Amino acid sequence: MNAADLANRFRVPGVVEFSENEHGLVKAVVSRGGMTGELYLQGAQVTAWQPAGATPVIFTSSHAVFAPGKAIRGGIPVIVPWFGPHPSDPKAPQHGLARTAPWQLDKVDAGPDAVTFDLSLAIEGFAVTYRVAFGGALDLTLTMRNTRAGETSFEEALHTYFCVSDVARVAVSGLESSAHIDKTANMARIPPSGARVTLAKETDSVYLGVPGGLAINDSNAGRRIVIDKTGASSAIVWNPWPEKAAAMADLGADNQPKFICVETGNVADNRVHLAPGATHEMTTRIAVDAG
Numbered sequence: 001m002n003a004a005d006l007a008n009r010f011r012v013p014g015v016v017e018f019s020e021n022e023h024g025l026v027k028a029v030v031s032r033g034g035m036t037g038e039l040y041l042q043g044a045q046v047t048a049w050q051p052a053g054a055t056p057v058i059f060t061s062s063h064a065v066f067a068p069g070k071a072i073r074g075g076i077p078v079i080v081p082w083f084g085p086h087p088s089d090p091k092a093p094q095h096g097l098a099r100t101a102p103w104q105l106d107k108v109d110a111g112p113d114a115v116t117f118d119l120s121l122a123i124e125g126f127a128v129t130y131r132v133a134f135g136g137a138l139d140l141t142l143t144m145r146n147t148r149a150g151e152t153s154f155e156e157a158l159h160t161y162f163c164v165s166d167v168a169r170v171a172v173s174g175l176e177s178s179a180h181i182d183k184t185a186n187m188a189r190i191p192p193s194g195a196r197v198t199l200a201k202e203t204d205s206v207y208l209g210v211p212g213g214l215a216i217n218d219s220n221a222g223r224r225i226v227i228d229k230t231g232a233s234s235a236i237v238w239n240p241w242p243e244k245a246a247a248m249a250d251l252g253a254d255n256q257p258k259f260i261c262v263e264t265g266n267v268a269d270n271r272v273h274l275a276p277g278a279t280h281e282m283t284t285r286i287a288v289d290a291g
């Protein structure tokens with residue numbers, strides 16, 4: 001559907017507006033009481049959110065490309081049904097098919113606490129639904145239903161890019177007791193460190209068996225980003241550092257210090273197995289406080 005058709009069905013004047021860029025990519029722009037957000041229908045990708053009185057929480061690259069079939073660099077890419085390279089097909093795209101697929105918008109609800117979008121996608125034997133609720137917190141619910149006749153399994157991640165004052169000056173808590181796979185060191189398995197995670201070089205770490213919520217402590221900015229989750233056992237921490245960022249045309253060395261990816265999901269050892277007709281739900285709630 002184009003922006004005009006979506007506006008006819010779902011527009012909430014002054015609260016939810018739809019627009020379309022020169023390549024035909026459609027986004028919903030949300031604003032209410034000082035809270036703002038943005039959601040692209042391609043990939044069901046949130047590209048902005050800030051609660052009233054706060055600075056932006058979700059980071060999108062200033063060099064991101066918004067074009068059909070191209071992954072948007074930043075925001076919250078929805079990664080299913082595989083994370084990273086496809087397990088057996090080297091020609092399949094990295095990070096699954098959902099992030100570049102056109103999702104269907106099923107419902108918009110401007111309720112008292114949040115402006116909620118319900119989206120859906122049928123993909124590779126899964127009925128995927130995704131609820132995004134923009135409010136004082138950002139609430140995300142991703143549900144996977146197995147539509148095949150037999151058992152299946154999948155990986156998933158909400159690949160969130162967060163705005164930080166300087167990626168080298170933040171500390172991530174909640175990962176102290178979890179082992180991780182270091183993708184920068186030949187997939188080495190690293191035991192739990194017992195400490196908060198700080199970044200001093202390229203980091204691409206897949207934490208497994210993450211027991212509870214996470215937080216990005218950004219004392220330099222005077223704030224903490226709190227990430228609560230359910231149904232998600234993995235967390236991925238990623239920043240490519242300047243040299244690799246410079247080689248990524250849609251990121252650039254200039255953007256590299258300004259974000260950290262702290263992703264919630266179920267990947268590698270934590271992949272999800274589903275009986276025919278069964279569903280799995282994962283939620284992520286993002287909020288900010290003074291730390």
Ligand code: BG6
Pocket residue numbers: 071084094095159183204205236238263
């Ligand atoms: C992270 C992966 O989740 O995403 C990294 O662990 C990857 O290995 C990064 O480089 C970015 O991926 P992409 O496909 O968006 O460039």
